[in-house]
Amino acid sequence: MPNWLLPENIADVLPSEARKIEELRRAILDNFHLYGYELVMPPMLEYVESLLAGTGADMDLRTFKLIDQLSGRTMGIRADMTTQVARIDAHLLNRNSVTRLCYSGSVLQTRPNGLHATREPLQIGAEIYGHAGLEADAEIQELALSTLSLAGFSQVRMDLCHVGVLRALLESDPNAQRDEAALYTALRAKDVPTLEVLTAVYAPATRAALLALPTLYGNADVLQRARAVLPALTGITKALDELAVLVGLAGKADVTIDLADLGGYQYESGTMFALYVPGLPNAVARGGRYDHVGETFGRARPATGFSLDLRELSRLLPVAGRKCAIHAPWGRDAALKEKIIALRQAGEIVIQSLPGSENDQDEFECDRVLVLENGNWILKNLG
Numbered sequence: 001m002p003n004w005l006l007p008e009n010i011a012d013v014l015p016s017e018a019r020k021i022e023e024l025r026r027a028i029l030d031n032f033h034l035y036g037y038e039l040v041m042p043p044m045l046e047y048v049e050s051l052l053a054g055t056g057a058d059m060d061l062r063t064f065k066l067i068d069q070l071s072g073r074t075m076g077i078r079a080d081m082t083t084q085v086a087r088i089d090a091h092l093l094n095r096n097s098v099t100r101l102c103y104s105g106s107v108l109q110t111r112p113n114g115l116h117a118t119r120e121p122l123q124i125g126a127e128i129y130g131h132a133g134l135e136a137d138a139e140i141q142e143l144a145l146s147t148l149s150l151a152g153f154s155q156v157r158m159d160l161c162h163v164g165v166l167r168a169l170l171e172s173d174p175n176a177q178r179d180e181a182a183l184y185t186a187l188r189a190k191d192v193p194t195l196e197v198l199t200a201v202y203a204p205a206t207r208a209a210l211l212a213l214p215t216l217y218g219n220a221d222v223l224q225r226a227r228a229v230l231p232a233l234t235g236i237t238k239a240l241d242e243l244a245v246l247v248g249l250a251g252k253a254d255v256t257i258d259l260a261d262l263g264g265y266q267y268e269s270g271t272m273f274a275l276y277v278p279g280l281p282n283a284v285a286r287g288g289r290y291d292h293v294g295e296t297f298g299r300a301r302p303a304t305g306f307s308l309d310l311r312e313l314s315r316l317l318p319v320a321g322r323k324c325a326i327h328a329p330w331g332r333d334a335a336l337k338e339k340i341i342a343l344r345q346a347g348e349i350v351i352q353s354l355p356g357s358e359n360d361q362d363e364f365e366c367d368r369v370l371v372l373e374n375g376n377w378i379l380k381n382l383g
Contacts, residue, residue: 009112009119013311015363020320021122021310025104028124028147028310035143037102037126042084044106048076053296055083062109079109081123082307083293089129090297098130104310114282118311125287125307129294132302134242137271137289138249144275144285144306145253151313157276158253159283160243161261164270165213165226168235173206183210187260190214205231213260220247222257242271270304279316284308325349326379327359327366339370339377 006012013021029039047068052060062079078084081103089099104124112119126143128136141158148156166187170176176183179198186194192214199207212229216222223240230236247255253275261274270289277284287306294301328340330352340350351359351366359366368379 007119009117011118015361016320017314019323019363020317021314023320024151024314024317025122025124025310027150029102029104031146031150032102032126032143035100035126035139037100040085040088040101040103041105042078042081042088042103044108045075045077046084048074050087050297051076051078051083053083053087054290054293055080062111064108064110077108079107080307081105081107081125082127082290082305085125085127085305086129086290086293086301086303087297089127089303090294090299090301094299095130098128098136100126100128102126118309120311121309122311123307124310125305127303127305129301129303132291134245134271136302136304137242138246140287140304140306141246141249141273142251144273144287144308145251147308148275148277148285152317153277154252155278156253157256158250159256159258159261159274159276160246161258161272162239162243162270163262163272164235164239164242165230165259166262168233168239169206169209169231171235172231172233173203175202176206176210184262187213188262190260216257216259217261218256220244220255220257222259223247226257226259239270246271246273273306275308277316280312284313284316322365323349323363324368325351325364325366326368326370327382328352328370330355333372333377336370336372336377 033039048063048065052063059079064077064079065074066077067073068075085101085103089095089101093099102125104122107121107123109119109121126140128140145156145158166183170180170183176199182198183195186198187210192211195211195214199210202210209230216226216229223244226240243257247257261272269291272288273286274283275285285306285308287304289302289304291302292300294303326343326348328336328350340352343350349364350370351364353359367382369382370377371380
């Protein structure tokens with residue numbers, strides 16, 4: 001096997017694509033900063049007990065594990081940064097006030113999310129801790145939508161769901177509680193035949209509600225249908241009310257409701273959303289409330305946030321144009337050096353030719369050149 005081959009679903013990022021990703025990353029982080037989010041940088045490696053706290057079996061399967069040669073304990077390479085940021089808020093910052101944190105970094109996953117997806121996403125996201133009200137969910141939703149707008153997407157579809165609906169139904173029927181994991185799997189797949197078998201011995205109202213959930217999909221009118229067919233449990237009423245508020249705050253996004261879309265159910269605790277854009281069949285960003293993750297670190301804090309994969313998002317954007325640059329000769333002349341320094345300080349890209357070599361670059365287009373005329377270095381247009 002050639003030593004330059006990479007593992008499946010692992011790839012290098014070449015100059016033009018890398019610049020597109022990096023410019024997008026900087027713009028998004030700058031936008032987070034304008035909302036008051038503080039940047040944190042969690043480590044790539046952690047002990048698995050911390051890394052997988054409160055995340056469920058799916059994240060465990062996605063995480064690469066290794067033995068720490070110093071302690072002998074099992075460590076994991078992060079497959080998601082959300083839990084790490086929750087640990088920072090709960091255990092390191094230990095603030096009583098509302099805390100807004102953001103992050104960006106590579107994660108590594110044992111299996112890709114899709115056929116052509118990378119196993120090394122570049123995750124970027126934002127989280128709010130310390131506020132249990134719907135205002136925090138609304139801010140995260142707004143921030144996620146503004147992030148896609150910043151990237152140039154004007155057509156965005158937002159799918160909304162709320163785990164409170166299923167949780168309320170489970171709490172109302174002990175038989176349903178016993179089958180929680182199986183119900184979650186069947187609902188997410190909209191597997192009605194399996195649901196019919198699972199719910200055969202449930203209370204009639206619970207069974208009817210669970211069988212109705214896969215059909216409660218569509219535009220905002222779904223909320224009215226849900227109020228008509230689902231039992232008037234406190235948890236369900238609260239969930240539907242919260243979804244109605246978030247629909248009203250979605251701006252220009254095309255909103256759909258899917259009360260059976262329970263991705264992240266294991267650790268989410270309230271509203272959940274997924275954002276879709278043209279050109280990508282799967283969600284480009286996901287977010288929601290996860291109030292209980294901090295409990296595993298000894299300090300429960302209300303929490304809500306979202307994240308996306310920058311590498312996946314950048315592939316949907318047009319190829320970045322080449323940057324205009326200035327060509328300069330190699331030389332030791334003091335005036336030439338001063339001129340180049342001044343141009344670079346002014347934000348210009350200046351590329352000096354190395355003796356006997358030519359420039360062959362994907363990223364830059366030299367449209368001007370520094371030439372010596374009458375003892376002065378001046379800029380001249382090329383072409």
